[in-house]
Amino acid sequence: MTTITNMEETHDEAGYPIDAVSGTEIAYLRSEPRMKGVTEDVYNIEVNAEEVKSEAKERKDTPVYSGVLKYFPNSIKYISKVSKVGNDQHHPDKPLHWDMTKSKDEEDALVRHLIDHSVNPIDTDGMLHLGKVAWRALAALERHLTDNK
Numbered sequence: 005m006t007t008i009t010n011m012e013e014t015h016d017e018a019g020y021p022i023d024a025v026s027g028t029e030i031a032y033l034r035s036e037p038r039m040k041g042v043t044e045d046v047y048n049i050e051v052n053a054e055e056v057k058s059e060a061k062e063r064k065d066t067p068v069y070s071g072v073l074k075y076f077p078n079s080i081k082y083i084s085k086v087s088k089v090g091n092d093q094h095h096p097d098k099p100l101h102w103d104m105t106k107s108k109d110e111e112d113a114l115v116r117h118l119i120d121h122s123v124n125p126i127d128t129d130g131m132l133h134l135g136k137v138a139w140r141a142l143a144a145l146e147r148h149l150t151d152n153k
Contacts, residue, residue: 083135083138083139083142086131086138087100087102089131090139108147110140110141110147113136114144117133117134118133121137
């Protein structure tokens, strides 16, 4: 555990607070006001360097934007429309949400929509069956990951 105990260790030379220390990386919060002149005892911050490195590695190993959103931008946007149409159908009076207590047959519904796609790609509500297949696949994965933490 490293303890930062004075203003020089918690602020840069311009007086801006250091937001995080991870290895050799230092990030600054330039939007925060300068803190020059504040007494040193306010800045007793404990930092676990190994924990910070581990969390940084986990974030780097989870490329949500560059590894998913940038790969499938049109599909992700379409799935969000499927979510809204489904919510409007089943819960027209409520804000957008997934009621996980209902329709727990993701795998069966996914296969039914895949079969229906082979007959006609568009469902009766005007949405693509493949969009519903993708939504159901995400729902099945989310439920599996949530249930098996």
